[in-house]
Amino acid sequence: MAAIVPHTLPGAIVQGVVTPGTSTVTVPYASIVPAAPEQPAGGSGFNFRPTPIGPTPAFCQVALVYYPGGEGPNNAGPGLDSPGVPRGQPAYDAGQKQAIEIVISLPLNSADQGPTNLGAVNGAWTGGIMTMGAPGQSGTLNPSGFGEGLDGANSTYAIRQGFVASITDAGEQYAGYFTQGTPGNANFAIVSTPNSPYRNKIAYGTVADWIYRGTWYGRQWADAIAKAYYGKEPKLHYYNGGSGGGNMGMGQLQHHGDDYDGFLIGAPAYRWQQFRLADSWPALVLRKLVQLDGAAALPTNDQQTALYNAIVKACDVEGTDTVADGIIADPRVCTMHFTAAANICGVTGAPPRPLCLTARQAAAFDRIFDGPRNSHGARIWYPYDISITFPTNALGTFQSTSYNSTTLTASTVEVVQYDHANAAWPANNCLFVDQESLELGATNATGWAACASPGVPTTYEREAAVGSRIGSDLGAPPIDLYTDNQDPDLKEAMKHGTKVIQLHGSADPAIRWRHDVDYYARVATELYGGTKAADYEKLQSWYRLFVAPMTGHIGGGFGPYWYDPFVVLRNWVEHDVVPKTILGVSDSHGLVPGRTRPICPFPQTAIYSGFGSNNDANSFTCGGNLQAGVIRDGSGRSIQGLPVACNDVKTVFGQEDTANLDFKSVGLTASECSEHLPPRQGDSLTRR
Known part of the structure; x- marks a missing residue:
């Protein structure tokens, strides 16, 4: 040659x-x-x-x-x-x-x-x-x-x-x-x-x-x-x-x-410091459970499978797709309505022993799926969603069937090391030892010095604030500003005519899909003034977010997911073919291998027409508004639900240790959400 x-x-x-x-x-x-x-x-x-x-x-x-x-x-x-x-x-x-x-x-x-x-x-x-x-x-x-x-x-x-x-x-x-x-x-x-x-x-x-x-x-x-x-x-x-x-x-x-x-x-994996800090939220909850009831209280895989079955039974049609097919259209709606208390031993409809849960186990599941909150009860970040509770993703840990209630994930440790600009700081089994919102126990016998820099309490909310506002203990600027790729000002891309397709699965056990929803809302607000239907429609003219229900990280999982989406993007860029949907196909591990389903541009979702096989994409159309909270009852009738978007509101960036919620950046107002926000978390693990 x-x-x-x-x-x-x-x-x-x-x-x-x-x-x-x-x-x-x-x-x-x-x-x-x-x-x-x-x-x-x-x-x-x-x-x-x-x-x-x-x-x-x-x-x-x-x-x-x-x-x-x-x-x-x-x-x-x-x-x-x-x-x-x-x-x-x-x-x-x-x-x-x-x-x-x-x-x-x-x-x-x-x-x-x-x-x-x-x-x-x-x-x-x-x-x-x-x-x-x-x-x-x-x-x-x-x-x-x-x-x-x-x-x-x-x-x-x-x-x-x-x-x-x-x-x-x-x-x-x-x-x-x-x-x-x-x-x-x-x-x-x-x-x-x-x-x-x-x-x-x-x-x-x-x-x-x-x-x-x-x-x-x-x-x-x-x-x-x-x-x-x-x-x-x-x-x-x-x-x-x-x-x-x-x-x-x-x-x-x-x-x-x-x-x-x-x-x-x-x-x-953008907004890296924030979501990686949240990786260890399940471990914090489990550690509290072990403190209260001992290591034997850790849920078994069989208990988790039974809970997953209960979740699907309760939430399959509660979303917006109007069909019972094992696919939860929007796990956020399920999180807002379902409680693991349904599986407490002795409750009507709960599974038999040893598959049922203790009251404290049920509370732990609810806290994990509610996600990280601070001592004021304000949401700091998003949870592992309720649709991933099956044994291959135990309690939201990435493809693991073992529980770790004493140490935190390596990704969280990396975040804290950046917060403090020290690759050896601190011992990971001491992080968040005094997390207020979970009452994770008093300091250990040797006090704070054994678990943190002297005189610096290490709690979840403080670490979040160190990364976003306080900066490292050595005076460096807050690292989140440099690692997290979270700027919603995309005016240059918009003016250029750039086309963007963003994909995420709602059962992703590695990266939470809800931070994509949050970012998408921030872009709509930054460029078009809000998150009303008209604002999203303008954003969709060049930037589309596609969420595949019950799809895992990049692909896989129980639901149908994208195949060769680059062709879809190329047709949009080079031939002006707007991607109204992306065809999803289930692989051999899906609930129904070969099942097809349209994946819709957010905030729309796939809605069953009432005719044809629910395994055929042709039986569905894209519609509705996942943010508005209109849900369906067990008979498929439309009823007014809670505004789901309000449940996604989190603390203002840089104020993770306060009660201040950031409504403005996602195009909402406090008055719109005041009657619909879930109760603030109390100190007890037994409260939801």
């Missing part, structure tokens, strides 16, 4: 990217990846393929190491004015030479014996660039996007679509040098180098590279190399990423939204 890209980049490529004068780049390899055969239909979850995939043609792959800011103390010292770096804080550790690994995959041009059906120079290239996200906290070059195989999508999906693909490790070489592996943890941006002048400080440049800059560098390099390889400028730019890659996508949307034509973002 002909030569592809020389190992020393031609000057034209370097000049094609606007970079700081100190920046350098190296090219570890450039090679041709052989063609791959067709993959048969089958699989489930991330590998679900209703139809065969491929074959994949051979393609060119180029690896870069990009050094965005050089090295040495001049780039790490206080006062550096750099995007994403607060004044007076270090961008990088002293002597750190920040390196961002980038892999760019290109359909073969004619010189490299690629197909020539699209022109002698362009080969199989359509003129498009697909920037792809990476999972978790990055540190890997394994893409996390959406294709025929959902989260298993990678650069070969882009190649089959005729796109150039770009993927980056965002500056965290966790998996090893140009290695596709397990994504890293997030505390890589906390300086822990012995004797460093910035020890126990956050390297904000590293954070910015992770959150949005690294992906943006990859997109710029993809443009430059495509131009050099094909001799033409790219015509279209897409972003494709889920989970951690969804977080990167939100960073691109908020910082560079007008530089992309379309975004496909699934289950985004």
